Amino acid sequence: MDSITIAGFGMMASRLASRQKQQTLQKPDPLIICILGAPGVGKGTQSSLLASRLSLTHLSWGDLSRAEHKIPGSVISKYPLKPGREDSPDVPDDVAASEVRKNLEMRTRDVSKRIWLVDGFPRRSGHWLEWWKQLPPPSLVLHLHCDKSISLKRVNQRSATSGRRDDQNPDTVVNRIDKFAQGHDGILPAIRKLGLNVASVNTDNKDVERVYMDVLSHIKPVIEKYELENQFPSAESSFEFWPMAWC
Secondary structure, eight states: OOHHHHHHHHHHHHHHHHHHHHTTTSOOOOEEEEEEOOTTSSHHHHHHHHHHHHOOEEEEHHHHHHHHHTSTTOTGGGSOBOTTOTTOBOOOHHHHHHHHHHHHHHHHTSTTOOEEEEESOSOSHHHHHHHHHHSOOOSEEEEEEOOHHHHHHHHHHHHHHHOOGGGSOHHHHHHHHHHHHHHHTTHHHHHHHTTOOEEEEEOTTOOHHHHHHHHHHHHHHHHHHHHHHOOOOOTTSOOOOOOSOOO
8 A cells, every 4th residue: 555545544543543432432323334345246135135134224335326426416416437437426535435424324313224234335445534534433344255257257147137337348347346456455454453343255156145144154243242232212212423523
C-alpha cells in the first residue's frame, strides 16, 4: 500500500480504539457484518440465505448503487458509469460511504433491523477510509474467495438471468475479478492488524449448503455474543443510531 493509505489505516486504528472506549458509555451500535469477495464467489447467494434464515437486514452496495443511478435527481444519478461498465456508476468513495450510511441510518430506526449484512462494501482502501469517518467498525468482515476460473464460470452461468450487462462481457468480468484481487492484497492483512475480526471462506467446488455452513460457523458466534451483551429497547421505542463523527 502507498504512504497515504498506510497513514489512513493508522488513523483508522486510533479511531477504533476510541470507539471501543465510547461504547461502554453509549447505546450499542447496530451489528454490522461485511461480506466481501470478487464477482462469482457467492456473495449474493450467501447473503440471501443468511438474510432469510437469520432475519438479517441485507444491504447490497451493487444493487443500491445501480438502483439509485436510475432514479432522476438522486445523489448517485449524477455520476457517470465506469468505462466499459454499463450498469456500474463511478461513485466517489466519500459519497458511496455516505449513501451506505444514510440507508443504514434510516432503516435502523426500526429496532428489528439492528443486525446488518453489508454485501460488497467496503471493497477498496478509499471505501475503508471513508467508512471509518462515517460508520462504526464492522463486527465481522467475511471474505469469500475461490479460484479465478470458478468465478468466471459462475458469472457466465448467472449472466443469462442476472439482467446485468457487465456480467455478459467476458473481458469486463475478468477485469472486475482482477481489480478486486489487486485492491484486497494489502487491505485484508491491514484490517486484521487493526484488530477487526476477519474470516475467510473458500467457496471452490462446494455446494451452496456446504458454503453456508462454513459461513454460518463464523457469523453465528458473532450474533450470539452481540445479542447476549446488549439490551435493546422495545419495538415501540426508537433506536438511537451512531453519531456522525465518532472519532
